[in-house]
Amino acid sequence: MSSTGESSSSVLLSGNEAIAQGAREAGVGVATGYPGTPSTEILEALVRSDPDRDVYVEWSSNEKVAIDVALGAAIGGTRALVTMKHVGLNVASDTFMTAAYTGVRAGLVVVSADDPGMHSSQNEQDNRFVARFAGVPLLEPSDSAEARDLTVAAFEIAERFDTPVLLRTTTRIAHARALVSVRPARRPDRGGFRRDRPKYVMLPGFARQRRIVLLDRLAALAEYAETSPLQRVELGDLSVGVITSSIAYQYVREALPEASVLKLGLTHPLPARLIRDFCSRVERVLVVEELDPYLEDQIRALGIAVEGKRFFARAGELGPDSVRAGLRLAGAVAETAAPAAQQSPPTTPRPPLLCPGCPHVVPFLALRQLGAVVTGDIGCYTLAASAPLEAMDSCVAMGSSIGMAIGVRRSGGASAPVVAAIGDSTFMHAGIPALVDAVTNGTDLTVLILDNGTTAMTGGQAQPGTGSTIRGDPSTRIDLAALCLALGARSAEVVDPYDVAATHRALEKAVASSGVSVVITDRPCVEAPVKVRDTPFAVVAERCIACQLCMNLGCPSIVWDGGLYEGRRRVRIDASTCTGCAVCAQLCPTEAMVPLTGTAAGDGR
Amino acid sequence: MGARSGSVLVVGVGGQGVVLSSAVAADAARRCGFDVKQSEVHGMSQRGGVVTSHLRYGDAVHSPLIAAGEADAIVALEWNEALRALPALRPGGTLIVSVERILPPSAFLDRLHGALRYPPIAVDLLRGTVPDVRACDATAVAARAGDRRAMNTVLLGVLSRVMPFSETAWDDAIVANVPPKALGANRAAFAAGRALQADDARRALARLARSDEGGDARRAAASLEIVDAWCKGEMCGICVRSCPEYCLGFDAEATAVRVTRADACTACGLCELLCPDFAIVVHPAVPA
Structure with missing residues (x-):
């Protein structure tokens, strides 16, 4: 300490x-x-x-x-x-x-x-x-x-x-x-x-x-x-002894500064004699641990009467509040009147979002319009499952999308096309064997590989498609299309996901073809390794008919404070966050989105 | 916690600089000889989500998290996040807030009525429950100090007046944590925030009120008239693909378009506008 x-x-x-x-x-x-x-x-x-x-x-x-x-x-x-x-x-x-x-x-x-x-x-x-x-x-x-x-x-x-x-x-x-x-x-x-x-x-x-x-x-x-010096007995008040480890120890010390605590740093194998000795010194033993009753069950198996998960949740993260509440429930801390905490007025939920200019948006917009059953995978693009894209139907584990797509297909339960959507890093991680499976077992399947050249979800780490190492040294970049073709895919079409029509056409063609068809959307992540900031776009207010088509992108840069048209909300683009991907401009039926030329990226008001 | 201890909760939206602000305050506490713990969650929250950072300091700190109702101060870089964080504030604590409004796409989901889902920015109303609210338009203050992006540091300047850390400790912490090229702007922003006396939010409040005029027009669902004889059905499908509310589909033979989600139609008229065969007429509902 x-x-x-x-x-x-x-x-x-x-x-x-x-x-x-x-x-x-x-x-x-x-x-x-x-x-x-x-x-x-x-x-x-x-x-x-x-x-x-x-x-x-x-x-x-x-x-x-x-x-x-x-x-x-x-x-x-x-x-x-x-x-x-x-x-x-x-x-x-x-x-x-x-x-x-x-x-x-x-x-x-x-x-x-x-x-x-x-x-x-x-x-x-x-x-x-x-x-x-x-x-x-x-x-x-x-x-x-x-x-x-x-x-x-x-x-x-x-x-x-x-x-x-x-x-x-x-x-x-x-x-x-x-x-x-x-x-x-x-x-x-x-x-x-x-x-x-x-x-x-x-x-x-x-x-x-x-x-x-x-x-x-x-x-x-x-x-x-x-x-082991990693185990620590902190003797104090002997009426209650707490056995704990990890972060739970900190919350216990905070709530019960006087209590006796057996703080374990080495939790496998458990020190049976040390635990017995500690328990014999205190009148009552509580086990405070996050998640499952790992310590509690093993200590009980030693024949020692301990209490734990009766008072502390098994689901979710512990915190100072829940540990104090559990100790209060157990009678280990005095029942005190909870302070009159501030109530929070109603607020707007703020779920995580795909960034402005994210190259993952357009392929999912296309998949939604194709009505495809989309087995998804782990990455930023998993957010395509939420509104407004709502174009992903499963996400389980790294690389699961392709195998699950094979399964959905073979179940005979899907009348719509089945598409596996997987990021480039995830494909390299665990997608390749599943693609081999689809090819060798002759499954008709479309695999969408969202190639942004990085591991975006975790902050932009290098991966086999990046062409550099963790130290930033240049390295061999794996060619995804060549890899997929070498594995036996019938086609591997590379498209620019900023080209709305081309992406639609590529996916439409792929789902209509037999064998394993691969579509690779190729655009770097807008946040890593370099922040992509092209000329931002602006909305010509008098052209906007407030149809809301652009709002289906879920782009955080498109907001509702551009006034009204026939009682409906016109949109405005926040030029300070717009990356200039031009996707909304391609969707807009009245060509209301135009590049903000001659102006430095500002607030756009 | 005792007299020589305290806790600050910094909240905002991904990308605003919550983590850096909290790191500076933590470093200032450390430089004043306090034990420090600080906790934040990375990962998905980077993607435009809520970012919170807990800072606790004192002679000896155990929990890295602030218990409910125990924060001495909340520093909120955004209004909605200030309200969300309120249960953390102790009675008599200080709420430092920038009247910044970052609207998430989830605020725009009610397209039928155009109702903005965002809490009203009402500083005076909030004072009824939180006596010590220090509101400012931190972005405007930072812009005047040289760089609007240093708005988080303006709020640290405001915070510095309620924290027992020396000015030297704050300055050293800023120097140690802020990238060199942004140092000048951040020092100026900090000084401007520290010098703020009363509320500096009136202009921002007026601007936000103006920008939110209109909307919330309660409208009944529209009705669509589709002339089957002129409609090419799946051969065309332009309206089905372009309807912003996914209201349209095809009939069983796919020879004509049908309304599949009548409730969601906002009467935007896009289908009528785009139909090459003039087969659709949108009738906005007549107010009763």
């Missing part, structure tokens, strides 16, 4: 920056990952902290590749870090589960950034169970300072016990900033590859031996967990 005295030597770091800092201090040599909120900034911070390029850092094509690279690096003798969001670990789990058998040689730390509350995710799975499932140690920091400390500790534990270590954060750890005292980075050790086939070749005969090694290692880790 930071105190006032040491703040002068401390810096404010987010949890993600603190993990990067810890990894540098631990002498990490290879760092990999796939972008995913809330994990993305770890590798970006690592690159910023390493101008001398001591560390090899890459955005991998997916999380499975990322963990493979990291495991290889660890076996090659250098410390390796791999970062991903919680659902990314599902993709990486094939390797993760067996890496627990092989062990690592140099330290391997796997960061899973969970997203309780689903701020930017499709589910809120609790990845603490994955550590238990795989049989690897699990570390959970409760703020940025601990994120740094536990990252350093994770590398040490990984090497001492020859195991991958799961470092699990949550959005509220990853994106909260706190004071961290930092030490200088260490240059990576390069221990060298040492051949050891029984350890690294998981043929059944060797794997059976390694299974025993894994179980013995878990027993040793359980012993270590009892005395």
